[in-house]
Amino acid sequence: MTAQYLFLALVLALTLNHRNRFVRAAGTLLAAIALGFIVLSVILADTDGTFAAAPTGMVRPLLLNAQAAVALAAIVFLLWAAWRQVGRASTDPLPWRNDAATFGLVSRGAHWATATLVLCLFPIGLFLQTLPAASPDRGVFLAVHQTLGVTVLVLVLARLGWLARSPPPPLAPSLRRWERSLARLVHPALYASIILLASTGLLLTLSGGLRLELYGWTSRLPAQADVAAGGLWKTLHNLVLPILFYAIIALHLGAVLKHHFIARRTRDVRRMLR
Ligand code: HEM
Numbered sequence: 597m598t599a600q601y602l603f604l605a606l607v608l609a610l611t612l613n614h615r616n617r618f619v620r621a622a623g624t625l626l627a628a629i630a631l632g633f634i635v636l637s638v639i640l641a642d643t644d645g646t647f648a649a650a651p652t653g654m655v656r657p658l659l660l661n662a663q664a665a666v667a668l669a670a671i672v673f674l675l676w677a678a679w680r681q682v683g684r685a686s687t688d689p690l691p692w693r694n695d696a697a698t699f700g701l702v703s704r705g706a707h708w709a710t711a712t713l714v715l716c717l718f719p720i721g722l723f724l725q726t727l728p729a730a731s732p733d734r735g736v737f738l739a740v741h742q743t744l745g746v747t748v749l750v751l752v753l754a755r756l757g758w759l760a761r762s763p764p765p766p767l768a769p770s771l772r773r774w775e776r777s778l779a780r781l782v783h784p785a786l787y788a789s790i791i792l793l794a795s796t797g798l799l800l801t802l803s804g805g806l807r808l809e810l811y812g813w814t815s816r817l818p819a820q821a822d823v824a825a826g827g828l829w830k831t832l833h834n835l836v837l838p839i840l841f842y843a844i845i846a847l848h849l850g851a852v853l854k855h856h857f858i859a860r861r862t863r864d865v866r867r868m869l870r
Pocket residue numbers: 656714717718719721722725738741742743744745746748749790791793794795796797798799800801806808830833834835838
């Protein structure tokens with residue numbers, strides 16, 4: 597299962613900014629299909645009794661159903677976007693590096709791979725918590741979650757390293773003052789929250805006496821759990837940071853959508869997505 601998620605992230609990173617419009621549209625269609633699988637999985641868990649028997653109560657099933665509803669709306673949007681992409685012209689190739697006008701292919705690829713993995717990590721994390729502790733599926737989903745989480749951490753750190761070598765373009769000139777201030781706050785907050793989510797996940801695993809499984813390799817961790825430290829990392833990873841992240845991503849997406857569809861400054865979004 598891990599390989600499928602990584603493959604999805606790689607394909608979306610390579611296609612969404614491809615110069616050929618049909619490849620771009622195929623990438624968008626693939627994103628819609630992947631969201632469709634998430635929606636189907638939630639419906640299946642609703643109907644086969646998985647959620648009804650969740651040992652941790654109904655909050656997580658409710659959150660997963662809310663995410664499925666948002667995913668459903670996103671699918672409609674992506675299908676419409678794919679249709680529009682087919683009608684647009686193919687474009688010139690992009691540079692690998694960032695320049696003064698736009699993000700290059702490396703930054704764009706890393707952005708969409710990170711976005712894909714993070715958006716998958718939330719439902720996987722919530723879903724595994726709805727399974728009984730003794731269920732073998734829980735171990736499988738936990739291993740997938742840990743591997744994708746560590747991959748995201750490495751990806752974000754590599755991306756920050758790349759930005760140090762290849763500085764991002766200045767914020768779009770069309771942004772108003774308050775929009776600039778918000779972007780200057782939201783962009784670093786996004787990086788910070790992802791790094792903190794992944795680090796607290798690792799710390800929670802290490803201090804909770806849980807098995808750490810990465811790419812099929814299983815670590816030998818101390819079986820002794822450090823209850824006090826584990827409780828802190830758990831609260832941060834399971835509650836505080838997800839709430840913070842949802843708020844930050846809502847601001848980020850809200851700003852992008854408003855900028856593109858309400859203010860009609862459509863060129864700016866093309867700095868990260870063709
Ligand atoms: C950006 C990366 C990550 C995100 C967005 C994320 C998100 C989540 C979410 C939403 C949950 C469910 C919380 C709940 O329902 O209470 C969860 C659970 C969990 N995550 Fe992560 N996670 C990430 C990275 C990691 C990493 C790198 C690891 C470990 C290597 C990890 C280990 C865990 C564990 C062990 C649980 C279960 C916690 C428990 O038993 O209470 N996570 N994660």
